[in-house]
Structure formats: C-alpha cells, structure tokens
Amino acid sequence: MNISGIYAPGQLACLVLAFVGTAAQAQALTDFRCTIDRVVPAPALPQAQLDFLRHSYVGKEFTVERKTGVMAGVKKMHSTTQPQVIDIGGDQNSFKVVTTMRRDQGAGAGSNVYVLVVNTFDAATKKPFLFTDNAEAYIGTCVPF
Incomplete structure (x- = not known):
C-alpha cells in the first residue's frame, strides 16, 4: 500500500509542505x-x-x-x-x-x-x-x- 492510500489528497500535500517548511526553518535559524x-x-x-x-x-x-x-x-x-x-x-x-x-x-x-x-x-x-x-x-x- 502506498502512502497516498493512508491520507486524503489534501492531507498528504499538507504533510509534505509542513515537513519541508520545518526543515527549511531549522536550517535557516542556524x-x-x-x-x-x-x-x-x-x-x-x-x-x-x-x-x-x-x-x-x-x-x-x-x-x-x-x-x-x-x-x-x-x-x-x-x-x-x-x-x-x-x-x-x-x-x-x-x-x-x-x-x-x-x-x-x-x-x-x-x-x-x-x-x-x-x-x-x-x-x-x-x-x-x-x-x-x-x-x-x-x-x-x-x-x-
């Protein structure tokens, strides 16, 4: 089963954006x-x-x-x-x-x-x-x- 079967379409996009945003912010605040x-x-x-x-x-x-x-x-x-x-x-x-x-x-x-x-x-x-x-x-x- 792929990850898109676990989350609704909008939830997966929000999860990916939250992860990318958090990683970028952590790097940016070094x-x-x-x-x-x-x-x-x-x-x-x-x-x-x-x-x-x-x-x-x-x-x-x-x-x-x-x-x-x-x-x-x-x-x-x-x-x-x-x-x-x-x-x-x-x-x-x-x-x-x-x-x-x-x-x-x-x-x-x-x-x-x-x-x-x-x-x-x-x-x-x-x-x-x-x-x-x-x-x-x-x-x-x-x-x-």
Whole structure:
C-alpha cells in the first residue's frame, strides 16, 4: 500500500509542505560563528592605528544569533537599539542584519550604523561575511553552529 492510500489528497500535500517548511526553518535559524580575516578602515589611518586594529580583530571570533541578529564576542553592535534582521538568508539570499542609532537615541555623542551581511547562499562551508561598524569594514567567514 502506498502512502497516498493512508491520507486524503489534501492531507498528504499538507504533510509534505509542513515537513519541508520545518526543515527549511531549522536550517535557516542556524546561528553563525564568524572569524575576522581582514579589517579595512575607510579613512586612511596611521600605520600604528592600523596595526592596532589588525592585532585586535584579525583571527578573532564573534557569534551571531540568526533569529535576533544579536552578536557576541570580539565584535558587537554597540547600540541602545535592537538589531533588525532584514533577511534570514538561505540558498538564494544573504543573511542581513542592521542596527542604527540616531544621536538622540544614545548618549548624544553621535550616530552609529552597523550592518552584517553573510552570504548564506555561497556553496562553501565557510560563508563569506562583511560587517561594517560605521567607517570600518571587517571581512571574513562564518560557519553555522
């Protein structure tokens, strides 16, 4: 007896869609552990400051909760506002999270923009990422965990 004899036609379709949706959601909500390979500041910095940035971040790790966009480790989105996950990513789109803080939302010292993009669609096990912290860019790879 085949499986279509057990379920009514509509029930079988619902069962298949529920299974596919659950599997896709479980894969999509895998968190990331990321390693920084390069630091690129937008303004030209004196060599001593560039060396300090590289020493502080290159080879270091941070994690990202895919559902919330919250980061922990050597890089964080330092803001009084919550990260906004724009896209959870998948096999056709990258994971994107943005945090912004206007001057009036913080201590009044200035505004901030943080953006993390992880190319989840990349076929490699290590997914390339770009994290911008105002005028600094951090480039590396992330792995699901």
